[in-house]
Amino acid sequence: MKINKVTLLLSALFSSALSANVVVEATSDEATPIVEVTGGNVSFDRAIKNTGNEVLNLRYYDTLVFPNGELYNRSNAANLTLTAGQVFAQAQPRISVLPEFPAGEYKYILSVYNKVTGEITSANFTFNKKYSEHESRSCAEILANGLSTGSGVYSIKPDNVQSPYKVYCDMETHGGGWTLVGIKSKTQPNVQVDELLSLDQKANVITDQKWAGFKYTAQEMLVTADNDTAAILDMVTLNSANCTPLANSLTDDVLAHAESAGCTGAGQDYSFLNSAKFKTSVYDYSNTKFIIERFGNGWGVGGNGPYHYNAQNMWLYVR
Incomplete structure (x- = not known):
C-alpha cells in the first residue's frame, strides 16, 4: 500500500513577464485507505493555490484510474479564477467505490490546466479495494492479499476463465502460496479433472484450459515426492527448454526436456521434468538448470547435477 501526497510547483511566464505559481494538493484523509470488498467511500482534501502576484485563469478536473488502467472522469472540467495569494480548497469530498468495482489499487488525480500557458499541474494519491477470495488469480495472491x-x-479466478473455481492451496511449505496443479503417478495414467482439491487425488491433473492460466504467468513450480524430497523449479527456464518446452498438458509423460548437446536423452547432459521412462522424476544434468533450490535427502548426484527418480507419486504446484 502506498499513499502519495504530491505537491507540484509550476512556474509560468505571463504576458506581463511576471512569475506566477500554482500549487495543487490532493491528500487522502487516512494514512492507508483500504476499501472493503463490499465497497465504501474514500475521503480526501484537495486544494489549488495561487502563490504568485498575478491573477490565474485555470481549469481543473479530476480522474480516477482503475486497477486495469481504465480512466474515469469523476466530473466535468470547471473554470477557476484565483487572485494573487488566493486558495481554492475543498475538505473531505468523497470517492464512492461500489461493490462491483474491481479489487486492486486505484489512483485519484487532480489536474489543473493553466489557460494562459497551456501547462498542466497535477497531484495524486492511491488507495486499495480489498480482494475477495474468488477475485484472487492464484493461491499466491490469496496469501499476498491477507486472505489465507x-x-x-x-476459490480463485485466473485471467483466462470466466468463473471462479476451487483449488487446493499449500500456504505453509517453502513460503506458501502454492496452487496444486497435478499429482503424477509412477504406475497410473494421468486423468484430467475439473477440481483438484485433495492431496490424495493421485494420478489427477487439472484440465489443459486451467493449466494454460498458470503456464506462462506462474514464476515457480514446486515438485514434492513421497519421502519429503522437494525442489523449486524456474518456470521461465521450463518454458524455454530447448528439446521439449513445458508441456501444454500435464497428462504428458515428459513435461520438460533440455539438453546441452542434441536431444537424445543420453550422455548425462540432459535435464528432465518427468521422462518417458521415469514418469515421476527430476534430472538436472544439462547446462540449462531447471532447479532453483532443492530440499530433503532423496537426491542423488550424477552427470553435472542432482536427480530424483522413480517416486511413487509426485505433487506439482505453481506460484
Whole structure:
C-alpha cells in the first residue's frame, strides 16, 4: 500500500513577464485507505493555490484510474479564477467505490490546466479495494492479499476463465502460496479433472484450459515426492527448454526436456521434468538448470547435477 501526497510547483511566464505559481494538493484523509470488498467511500482534501502576484485563469478536473488502467472522469472540467495569494480548497469530498468495482489499487488525480500557458499541474494519491477470495488469480495472491486461513481449498479466478473455481492451496511449505496443479503417478495414467482439491487425488491433473492460466504467468513450480524430497523449479527456464518446452498438458509423460548437446536423452547432459521412462522424476544434468533450490535427502548426484527418480507419486504446484 502506498499513499502519495504530491505537491507540484509550476512556474509560468505571463504576458506581463511576471512569475506566477500554482500549487495543487490532493491528500487522502487516512494514512492507508483500504476499501472493503463490499465497497465504501474514500475521503480526501484537495486544494489549488495561487502563490504568485498575478491573477490565474485555470481549469481543473479530476480522474480516477482503475486497477486495469481504465480512466474515469469523476466530473466535468470547471473554470477557476484565483487572485494573487488566493486558495481554492475543498475538505473531505468523497470517492464512492461500489461493490462491483474491481479489487486492486486505484489512483485519484487532480489536474489543473493553466489557460494562459497551456501547462498542466497535477497531484495524486492511491488507495486499495480489498480482494475477495474468488477475485484472487492464484493461491499466491490469496496469501499476498491477507486472505489465507492456512492450507486447504480456496476459490480463485485466473485471467483466462470466466468463473471462479476451487483449488487446493499449500500456504505453509517453502513460503506458501502454492496452487496444486497435478499429482503424477509412477504406475497410473494421468486423468484430467475439473477440481483438484485433495492431496490424495493421485494420478489427477487439472484440465489443459486451467493449466494454460498458470503456464506462462506462474514464476515457480514446486515438485514434492513421497519421502519429503522437494525442489523449486524456474518456470521461465521450463518454458524455454530447448528439446521439449513445458508441456501444454500435464497428462504428458515428459513435461520438460533440455539438453546441452542434441536431444537424445543420453550422455548425462540432459535435464528432465518427468521422462518417458521415469514418469515421476527430476534430472538436472544439462547446462540449462531447471532447479532453483532443492530440499530433503532423496537426491542423488550424477552427470553435472542432482536427480530424483522413480517416486511413487509426485505433487506439482505453481506460484
